[in-house]
Amino acid sequence: MEKICVAVRLRPSVSQESFNGNFWKIEENRISLHKTQGTPISGCSYAFDHIFDESSTNASVYKLLTKDIIQGAMEGFNGTAFAYGQTSSGKTFTMNGSETDPGVIPRAVQEIFEKTQMMSDREFLIRVSYMEIYNEEINDLLVVENQKLQIHESLERGIFVAGLREEIVNNAEQVLNLLEAGEVNRHFGETNMNVRSSRSHTIFRMVIESKRKDSNPAGDYSTSDAVRVSVLNLVDLAGSERIAKTGAGGVRLKEGKYINKSLMVLGNVINKLSDGSKQRGHIPYRDSKLTRILQPALGGNAKTSIVCTVAPEEVHIEETKGTLYFASRAKRITNCVQVNEILTDAALLKRQKLEIEELRRKLEGSHAEVLEQEILKLRNDLLKYELERENLEMELEEERKSHEERDQWIKEQQMKIENLSSLVSLSNRENNNSQGQDSLRHNLKEESSESNSTSRGDIFRTPCLKAAPKSFVAKRSDYSALPDFSPLPDAFSNVVDEDAWLKMNKGYVADLDSLQSTPAGKVQSFPTSDITSGCLNEMYDGEIQDLRRQLKLANEKINDLERKHSEQILLNQQLMAETSKLQQEARSIREIPQSLSESLVNFKDSYQEVLSALQKSVSDGKLSTAKMLSTMNEVGEQLFTTLEAYFTMDLDDKRSFTENSASVQRKIFIERMNSITTLLGSSEGPITEKDQEENSMYSNRHKDSDLGGEIATSKEAMSSEFNSIKERYCVLEEDLNTSNRLLEVMKYRYDSLERDFLHLKDERDSLLQMVSESSQRLASISSEKENALKDLNIEVRRRKNLDGEVKRFTATFACRQGQLASFHNEFKAQLEKLRAHGSISVPKSLGC
Numbered sequence: 001m002e003k004i005c006v007a008v009r010l011r012p013s014v015s016q017e018s019f020n021g022n023f024w025k026i027e028e029n030r031i032s033l034h035k036t037q038g039t040p041i042s043g044c045s046y047a048f049d050h051i052f053d054e055s056s057t058n059a060s061v062y063k064l065l066t067k068d069i070i071q072g073a074m075e076g077f078n079g080t081a082f083a084y085g086q087t088s089s090g091k092t093f094t095m096n097g098s099e100t101d102p103g104v105i106p107r108a109v110q111e112i113f114e115k116t117q118m119m120s121d122r123e124f125l126i127r128v129s130y131m132e133i134y135n136e137e138i139n140d141l142l143v144v145e146n147q148k149l150q151i152h153e154s155l156e157r158g159i160f161v162a163g164l165r166e167e168i169v170n171n172a173e174q175v176l177n178l179l180e181a182g183e184v185n186r187h188f189g190e191t192n193m194n195v196r197s198s199r200s201h202t203i204f205r206m207v208i209e210s211k212r213k214d215s216n217p218a219g220d221y222s223t224s225d226a227v228r229v230s231v232l233n234l235v236d237l238a239g240s241e242r243i244a245k246t247g248a249g250g251v252r253l254k255e256g257k258y259i260n261k262s263l264m265v266l267g268n269v270i271n272k273l274s275d276g277s278k279q280r281g282h283i284p285y286r287d288s289k290l291t292r293i294l295q296p297a298l299g300g301n302a303k304t305s306i307v308c309t310v311a312p313e314e315v316h317i318e319e320t321k322g323t324l325y326f327a328s329r330a331k332r333i334t335n336c337v338q339v340n341e342i343l344t345d346a347a348l349l350k351r352q353k354l355e356i357e358e359l360r361r362k363l364e365g366s367h368a369e370v371l372e373q374e375i376l377k378l379r380n381d382l383l384k385y386e387l388e389r390e391n392l393e394m395e396l397e398e399e400r401k402s403h404e405e406r407d408q409w410i411k412e413q414q415m416k417i418e419n420l421s422s423l424v425s426l427s428n429r430e431n432n433n434s435q436g437q438d439s440l441r442h443n444l445k446e447e448s449s450e451s452n453s454t455s456r457g458d459i460f461r462t463p464c465l466k467a468a469p470k471s472f473v474a475k476r477s478d479y480s481a482l483p484d485f486s487p488l489p490d491a492f493s494n495v496v497d498e499d500a501w502l503k504m505n506k507g508y509v510a511d512l513d514s515l516q517s518t519p520a521g522k523v524q525s526f527p528t529s530d531i532t533s534g535c536l537n538e539m540y541d542g543e544i545q546d547l548r549r550q551l552k553l554a555n556e557k558i559n560d561l562e563r564k565h566s567e568q569i570l571l572n573q574q575l576m577a578e579t580s581k582l583q584q585e586a587r588s589i590r591e592i593p594q595s596l597s598e599s600l601v602n603f604k605d606s607y608q609e610v611l612s613a614l615q616k617s618v619s620d621g622k623l624s625t626a627k628m629l630s631t632m633n634e635v636g637e638q639l640f641t642t643l644e645a646y647f648t649m650d651l652d653d654k655r656s657f658t659e660n661s662a663s664v665q666r667k668i669f670i671e672r673m674n675s676i677t678t679l680l681g682s683s684e685g686p687i688t689e690k691d692q693e694e695n696s697m698y699s700n701r702h703k704d705s706d707l708g709g710e711i712a713t714s715k716e717a718m719s720s721e722f723n724s725i726k727e728r729y730c731v732l733e734e735d736l737n738t739s740n741r742l743l744e745v746m747k748y749r750y751d752s753l754e755r756d757f758l759h760l761k762d763e764r765d766s767l768l769q770m771v772s773e774s775s776q777r778l779a780s781i782s783s784e785k786e787n788a789l790k791d792l793n794i795e796v797r798r799r800k801n802l803d804g805e806v807k808r809f810t811a812t813f814a815c816r817q818g819q820l821a822s823f824h825n826e827f828k829a830q831l832e833k834l835r836a837h838g839s840i841s842v843p844k845s846l847g848c
């Protein structure tokens, strides 16, 4: 356990005026606030590991605060150094420094490469990355395009930023150039407090891997093949700021809120960690990206130092108090630091060889040939066993790998089954609501695109990582395994205002329970290597039963839908028949006026033919006036009777009106007219005496009556008759319009029914498609499952056999070791005996 090293640095005053108010006084490692007269203000005195006054240099800060961390990093310990403080208090100055006084980062880089030269017995591989957290988004400062990167966590890599560029570097100059390039991409902005204020938190990271050089093959068995991997974070935080003082507005204001919020989360994490392990409870690392990335440095496996920068001006006293309070809390945090070593199999084997060689050396010097031979035999045996053991270990390793692959495969299958289940249940829901079809299809699409992208594990790799020498990173597997994605709170952009700032800087401990928005991670249980095939069977059977049940339900729903669909079709057909009947009716109604007008034209033609025939007969003197009049009368009567019958029949029952009945009436009339015309034409010769007599009789008969009046009366009757025809025609037209409207409505209804029908058909088709897809998937999953079970059974058997073999081998090995030990003891005893008897002179060094 190791405490975090905390220091405070007071920057030189920027104000020209001399102090005439309260001021900060530094005595050794204590800083306290004093009144103008010099008396200390109670409760405002703080002690830290180191305190740097205005005259301090970056060199001294580096020496006291970071040098140890760098040494640790070279030896395999993780390390973090960061600067915290209000805006314009000197964080960037401390971390980056100036040309004349380089800061912590350039000094650290320089020293690391100097040390790699000095540690000539080890070979190093160093990678660097540089990122910023701006408005709660992680951006790569080495590659401008790498923006909004995500944080992930995996067993092998711990917490890491996916997609962050890692450059392999060979010398300090290369790193400083990268830093310079990164600085260009960093977010700075001008505020009232600082013309070049950092608007983001930056993390400069170096990953140092080292391995002892194999330069001593002659048999220095004290060497180890372990690879040390350490991560060094050098962090320049953005400054906490009072909105009122910085005069921030617009973009600056937004940035300020994000900065304050993340620093508040950092403060909360520090407060929680400083509470002591018993009262700690949940540490809200996940509440900000900054704390999530710095998690190992805060209460984890890292040597950590914090330099808290403060401003001496009286106007900043409140902020300085806040920073000092933060520093005091941080001082209480203890980390659990350990070397990060990866032991290779070769290293383990070497250790064993070393033990055997020691044993051998002890026995060396004996002149007894028998013993020598025995030793040789034992050595040979041992080598044989070692070989066997190596083979077995290799086999075991392979088994383990294939087991892991199988586990991974089973996990994938489980996920597929889960996806399928959710798909089927979604389909059930969707059946009840036809409008949800689109979203279901969308889900299907998503699902398929997801399955297409299972190979997208690449995004978790560090894309630009240059290939390291294979031998060097022999036991480091690639990082493509699925990492645990660490969600961060969405509502990060919640306003953090002046009030929040004040709380933060007065050491206010926020209600952490309300901040703990990160739900505890759910542990998904996957079948482990020692799970029995029976358990797997049960598990899969249960899932498949469940799937089948859901499929059955879906089928029932589909059947129900199909039944409804056929009912709709029946209704549709009825409506269509009705519609076609109505259409026919409307068509015949529409034809009535035209047929009427045609008939009228025909009547008119026939009537005019008769009239002209009469006129001709009268002018030729073939027909007497009396005859003409009586014929006209007859013709008129005939015409009206026919018309009356015609219209009465048509209009009273327009439904039964047909072209045939109309033409029959017309034909009768025309025939009658033709016969009159023929009759008139056939009456030849001049008017006879009889005709004249008839004429005179007719004249006598009608001499009192007015002929003109009679004609006028008949004209009136005719016009009234025409008027009534007109009225009936209007009525008919109205009826026709109504029918047309009715027809339109029917047409519209028909169209909508047709649309519904097509829609239902589509739905049915897509449902059928889905069901067939689901069935196919189910079938393929079942066959895959069966195969997996078979493989698993074989695997389990093989594993058992191997375990047995390993046990047998270990027992034999132990037995041989025992034999060797007893032989050694015996040999020693013999020597002792011989020495005691003084029969031979045995050198003291031999064997004892």
Ligand SMILES: Nc1ncnc2c1ncn2[C@@H]1O[C@H](COP(=O)(O)OP(=O)(O)OP(=O)(O)O)[C@@H](O)[C@H]1O
Binding pocket: 010, 011, 012, 054, 056, 085, 086, 087, 088, 089, 090, 091, 092, 093, 094, 194, 196, 197, 198, 199, 237, 238, 239, 240, 309
């Ligand atoms: N110890 C120091 N000696 C000399 N100058 C200093 C010192 N500390 C800070 N300064 C100067 O004060 C100014 C503000 O410092 P700096 O930019 O490092 O503050 P900061 O805390 O990083 O601010 P911000 O949070 O706004 O980025 C700079 O001009 C810097 O050169």
